Amino acid sequence: MQSREMALFIQDGVLLPNGRLEFKVVLPDQLALVASVFKGEYGIAFAAQKNSGNLPCYRTITECRIIDFNQLEDDSLSIVLEGVQRLKVLSAAKLRNQMWIARTLVCPNWRHEPIAGEFEIISAALEQFYEVNPDLYELYSQVYLQDASWVSQRWLEVLPMYNCDKLRLVEQPNCHKTMDFVLQLLKSHVGL
Incomplete structure (x- = not known):
């Protein structure tokens, strides 16, 4: 290479x-x-x-x-x-x-994957986040709220976390650990 x-x-x-x-x-x-x-x-x-x-x-x-x-x-x-x-x-x-x-x-990018089941809340929450933060939303000509990789990467960009913690998730072979992490975070903050 x-x-x-x-x-x-x-x-x-x-x-x-x-x-x-x-x-x-x-x-x-x-x-x-x-x-x-x-x-x-x-x-x-x-x-x-x-x-x-x-x-x-x-x-x-x-x-x-x-x-x-x-x-x-x-x-x-x-x-x-x-x-x-x-x-x-x-x-x-x-x-x-x-x-x-x-x-x-x-390095390989994460492959595109559909969002399904309980993970749909992550997509809905990101959509709400963009409604509250229109300056970020306006940067995109198109959003991909049904793509687990796209949604999880957008969460990693905006969550208030240390860079080292974000990059530990980014270095995974796919978006699954990030999706689990964001789902647990949302559940703990909204009492699901």
Whole structure:
């Protein structure tokens, strides 16, 4: 399997395949990263920030693409990233412009699976979450509330959990443990 170099967009959060998040780009290294991506020098990968160890991020990251950008009222740049493919970081280095570049390998994305039975509550709860958070919902042209993988990954992006706990679930071979986790969480909070 061939490795690829990716520029790392490191944030305190998780973006997974088919997910979308909007970010304000203000730091010089972030602007350099966006410029290098638009110039075609590097692909971009979203990485969850890690505060210890040799790397600035966890080893499981997501290749993304910039699907939209806007100049904000304060003249800063806003970009919308869409997750494409899970990757594993083999090594990383910081360039002189403070941008991180990683050598990566492709990891399999979770397969699409239908939601059935008691797990339908997870989909319904995500739909309600988007109604309460329209800024997140508006990022999507289409939602896939009948796909267990899509729904469970969106939950991992928005749940207030430590990145290390989220990534333990992301590194599973499928969405089943995440679905179980979110179902138990919902049951404990609404008394089902």
